[in-house]
Amino acid sequence: MKILSWNVNGIKAILRKGALQPVINDYDVIMLQEIRTNEIPLDIALSGSNLFPFPSKKKGYSGVLTISKIKPLSVIKGLGINEFDEEGRVLTIELDDYFIINAYFPRAGDDLNRLDYKIKFDLEIEKFMLELRKRKPVILCGDLNVARDKIDSTFWDEKEPGLTSEERGWINKILSTDFVDTYRFINGNKIEYSWRSYLEKWKAMRIDYCIVSSEIKDRIKDSKIIKIEGSDHYPVYLEIL
Template sequence: MKIVSWNVNGLKAITRKGALEKIIKDYDVILLQEIRSQDVPLDLLISGLNISAFPSKKKGYSGVMSISKPKPLSVIKGLGIDEFDSEGRVLTLEFQKFYIINAYFPRAGDGLVRLDFKIKFNKAIENYALRLRENKSVIICGDFNAVRSKKDSSFWDETEPGLTPQEREWLNNFIKKGFVDSAEKTSKMEYTWRSYQFKWKAMRIDYCLVSEELAPKIVDFQVLKIEGSDHLPIMVELSD
């Protein structure tokens, strides 16, 4: 199975640019973050693909969408916690052998005004993922809005969103609880986000983490060179 995760920074914009078409035909599951829309484009609705969307209640903000060729056994929207679910941040597809969680983590915000909110979200999604893992394997992909270490950023300031010790500590501790960073497994550590305004600012903040028992099934990991957003899509391929 080939899984793509992409913060599209606006579904309508990425659709107009034709960038989404480039990945739909080649991959089995596509996880989109920051769709910023309550509407599913008509061409997707009539495509015959399995479309699940979980938009934010606030228009033009956040939201996630999952597109899959195989039909999921079930779809779970949100974490069951309104303060996070109102922002449309988590969407889970259940398949026979594993769950695939599509996650758009909050940004800590300028001046770190949402850092406490983000850490609270981190703990909630951690509990959620670990509960799911009691049933079957878990794959969690998305924009985590955080780096793991200095090698994941072109600049360093621990007061910057995504670079704080609290965010890095949580992410690394979560991985230690039974997950594998697909990029690390394949040694393809590339930046996935670059600032539109400051081109020298780039970070690796998009991840596909898989339950450690799935690690031997990782065939490939790539950062896809498809333009259209300030993020690049990431792809992980797992053998059957």
């Protein structure tokens, strides 16, 4: 199973740049975040894959899209919580062996005005993942908007969104018990970043992940950041045996 996850920072924009079309048929499942539209562009609609959009109610904002060559057993849109679901943040497909969750986590905000919202989302998606895991293993991919540790960021200020102790505390808690950061599992302490600031070129962080429930960690064949230009994020890749 070859999986690609990518915050495209606007699906229409990345298609205009010609960055998505070359890879659209190279993976079994592609998960896009921050699609910013409720329309499926023709380039994707004609791909022949199964398409599962979950846009935000607010135009030009957020939203996720999962593209799967495999027809899912079921599709779950959202977490069942309006304040998150109206922003189009989570879409889950169920395959034979596992659930695959496409997630765009909220950003805590430049002045941390959405930190409480972000932490509430973290806790709710954790509950959701654990409930699904009772049925079969879980794969979560997406923009989690948090850097785990100092090696995952070119700068360090715990008042910055994505670097707060609250955000890092949550992700490191689940990764110490129930789930595996596949990039670190394969690459050890290699330093790479999945996001770069357009405005402040020295700022970069690894905030995009593929995480799997621990019972399938031995099935992880590869996990990496792919240097495809077109967004302020690079896509992340996961291959499961």
